[in-house]
Amino acid sequence: MTASDGVPVSARARIALVLVSHSRLLAQGAVELAAQMAPGVLLLPAGGTDDDGLGTSYDRVSGAIEEALATTGGVVVLADLGSAVMTVESVLDLEDGFDGRAALADAPFVEGAVAAAVTAHGGGDLAEVLASAEHAGSTFAVPADAARDDASSGAPAPAGAEGGAVSAHVALRNPLGLHARPAAVLARLVAGYDATVTIDGVNGASVLELMKLGAAGGHELAVAASGPQAREALAAVVEAVEGGFGEA
Amino acid sequence: MTLDVAWADRWARLSAERIAAAKGELTELDRQIGDGDHGENLDRGFRAVVAKLDASERPEQVGDVLKLVATTLMSSVGGASGPLYGTAYLRAAKVTGLPELDPQGVVALLEGALEGISARGKAVPGEKTMVDAWQPAVDSAESAAESGASTAEVLAAAARAARAGAEATVPLVATKGRASYLGERSAGHQDPGATSTAILLEAARDAADEAR
Numbered sequence: 001m002t003a004s005d006g007v008p009v010s011a012r013a014r015i016a017l018v019l020v021s022h023s024r025l026l027a028q029g030a031v032e033l034a035a036q037m038a039p040g041v042l043l044l045p046a047g048g049t050d051d052d053g054l055g056t057s058y059d060r061v062s063g064a065i066e067e068a069l070a071t072t073g074g075v076v077v078l079a080d081l082g083s084a085v086m087t088v089e090s091v092l093d094l095e096d097g098f099d100g101r102a103a104l105a106d107a108p109f110v111e112g113a114v115a116a117a118v119t120a121h122g123g124g125d126l127a128e129v130l131a132s133a134e135h136a137g138s139t140f141a142v143p144a145d146a147a148r149d150d151a152s153s154g155a156p157a158p159a160g161a162e163g164g165a166v167s168a169h170v171a172l173r174n175p176l177g178l179h180a181r182p183a184a185v186l187a188r189l190v191a192g193y194d195a196t197v198t199i200d201g202v203n204g205a206s207v208l209e210l211m212k213l214g215a216a217g218g219h220e221l222a223v224a225a226s227g228p229q230a231r232e233a234l235a236a237v238v239e240a241v242e243g244g245f246g247e248a
Numbered sequence: 249m250t251l252d253v254a255w256a257d258r259w260a261r262l263s264a265e266r267i268a269a270a271k272g273e274l275t276e277l278d279r280q281i282g283d284g285d286h287g288e289n290l291d292r293g294f295r296a297v298v299a300k301l302d303a304s305e306r307p308e309q310v311g312d313v314l315k316l317v318a319t320t321l322m323s324s325v326g327g328a329s330g331p332l333y334g335t336a337y338l339r340a341a342k343v344t345g346l347p348e349l350d351p352q353g354v355v356a357l358l359e360g361a362l363e364g365i366s367a368r369g370k371a372v373p374g375e376k377t378m379v380d381a382w383q384p385a386v387d388s389a390e391s392a393a394e395s396g397a398s399t400a401e402v403l404a405a406a407a408r409a410a411r412a413g414a415e416a417t418v419p420l421v422a423t424k425g426r427a428s429y430l431g432e433r434s435a436g437h438q439d440p441g442a443t444s445t446a447i448l449l450e451a452a453r454d455a456a457d458e459a460r
Contacts, residue, residue: 055289055326058319058334082426083328086368090322090331094338 015120015129016042016068018102019113020061020079020088024048030078030113037184037207038117044068056087062095065102074126075102076116076133080109101126105133111208112136118184118207122191136208165226170238174247175217182245183210189240193233197225204237251399251456252348253306256313258455260301264294266451267444277440281427285327286440293325293333310349314341314357328425329441332368332378333448339364351393351402358386358406369424376422376434381445384409400456407446407453414442 017034021027027047035043046064049055061077068075077092079085088104103126105112112133119132172178178186190197190204197204199221200213215221221241225234267274267290274287297320307313314337322334339360346353362382371377388409392402415438422434425441 049326050323053326055330057324057326058322058330083326083331086328086331087322089368090335093335 013038013041013120013123014073015124015126016044016072016075017113017116017120017129018044018046018061018064018068018075018077019109020056020064020077020084021045021047021109022054022056022081022084024052026080026109030110033110034113034117036181037114038121038188041117041120042068042072043113043117056084058087058091061087062091065091065095065098069098069101073101074129076120076126076129077102077104078107078109078112078116078133079104103130105130107133107136114180114184115206115208118187119191121188122205124191132206135206164230165224166230166234167222167224168234168238169220169222170241171220172215172217172241173244176247177216177219178210178213178221180207180211182247183207185245186210186237186240189236190233193225193227193229193236195225195227195229195233197223197233197237199223199237250348251310251354251403253308253310253313255348255455256310257301257306258458259452260294260297260313260317262451262455262458263448264298266447267291267294270444270447274440274444277438277443280437281422281430281434282440283327283426286329286444289325289327289329290333290444293321293330296320296324309345309347310353310357311341311344311346314338314344328369329378329444332365332441335364335368336361336382337364339367349399351397351399354399354402354406355386355389355393358382358389362386371424374420375424376417376420376427376439376442377424378439378441378445380417380420380439381410381413381442381449384413385445385449400453403449403453403456407449410442410449411446414438414446417442 019027019030024047027045031043031045044064044067046060050057050059065075077088079088092098092102092104105116115136116129116133120129124132184207187205187207187210199210202209202213223234223237271287271291275284278284278286297317300316300320304316318334318337318341322330340357343356343360344353365378365382369377371379373379373383385406389402389406392405417439418437419435421432422428427434
């Protein structure tokens with residue numbers, strides 16, 4: 001089974017997302033955006049009041065979480081403004097049936113949704129998807145250089161690391177470079193391997209950090225991998241970049 | 249006079265009437281320091297409450313009525329006052345699972361509501377929010393009950409203190425909620441949430457008067 005853009009639908013997405021906005025259209029739009037990057041994840045919008053006005057509805061939010069929990073192991077909820085957050089908190093507080101399987105992310109709505117969706121697509125559990133959404137805030141706010149320092153200091157030393165570190169350089173073939181969709185493709189790819197991969201120094205499994213590189217067509221990416229599946233991960237990344245992500 | 253299920257039902261319906269009458273005033277207050285939807289939102293919520301009451305069997309406990317109000321407000325108000333008042337009525341409902349309330353029961357109801365508002369909005373007194381009406385209402389109700397006042401007197405003390413508390417928000421600078429975006433400029437306006445709290449507690453008192 002494949003989604004419309006040819007990406008295999010992951011059977012590994014254990015976590016669903018519920019996106020809560022004051023606006024029905026905004027929630028729907030965020031679902032659309034995140035779905036393009038993580039087609040294998042169940043994403044449900046809960047926007048607007050019961051009569052589709054601006055605001056949030058307790059019933060819509062609790063209904064969406066309930067629906068998501070019926071087919072997945074957990075739900076990460078993102079909300080846009082103050083009272084949407086309060087509505088979600090009320091639902092999580094008062095609905096006894098959720099048993100801690102639903103959690104609200106303290107994260108920016110759009111960036112958090114995209115990052116969480118990609119992590120969920122990679123098979124992340126509730127805590128991992130939640131952390132990914134919440135990390136999106138700091139990734140979004142700091143310049144790419146700081147994210148790069150962060151990634152290199154946090155990664156295990158590549159040289160001499162167990163499993164061997166490997167690296168390669170590969171030029172971006174597609175004219176638009178590492179924009180949202182290819183960044184998501186790469187991040188999902190990287191997340192599938194038991195390896196630590198950096199691309200131009202940033203965490204290759206983070207869609208937001210990859211996007212922030214602003215790498216344009218023709219740019220040569222420095223890819224480094226370490227860990228048990230370093231070679232396989234490196235080869236897959238190089239192949240995906242050389243293939244131009246299916247873009248002319 | 250008893251504060252029973254019939255009183256709770258009257259309180260909810262009178263709240264709807266009073267909020268509808270004050271819709272313009274609340275919206276105007278909110279337009280000055282918020283996003284101008286408080287009157288509209290609460291009116292929609294309480295009209296939904298009345299519709300729900302009309303469609304339901306008369307419950308057996310005061311808390312059942314409060315729970316109906318809570319869940320209806322949460323789903324129909326839209327703005328922040330939905331989860332805030334919703335949580336307030338819900339916490340109040342949890343301590344009023346009784347056929348009627350004595351003075352201590354009224355105090356428990358008010359304390360539950362204040363606790364719910366504070367937990368949901370993470371506000372404390374002095375921040376120019378609903379809490380600035382609820383806190384003095386609870387304090388006055390507690391001291392009235394301690395001095396042996398009747399249920400009606402306890403409610404009346406709470407309503408008076410809530411109104412005074414709302415009026416005392418005028419000089420305050422908001423540090424919570426939408427009005428806090430205005431900083432110093434929020435001073436000089438009465439808080440709409442504290443004002444609607446006063447209206448609701450006055451409705452509670454007047455619903456009790458009508459029971460005599």
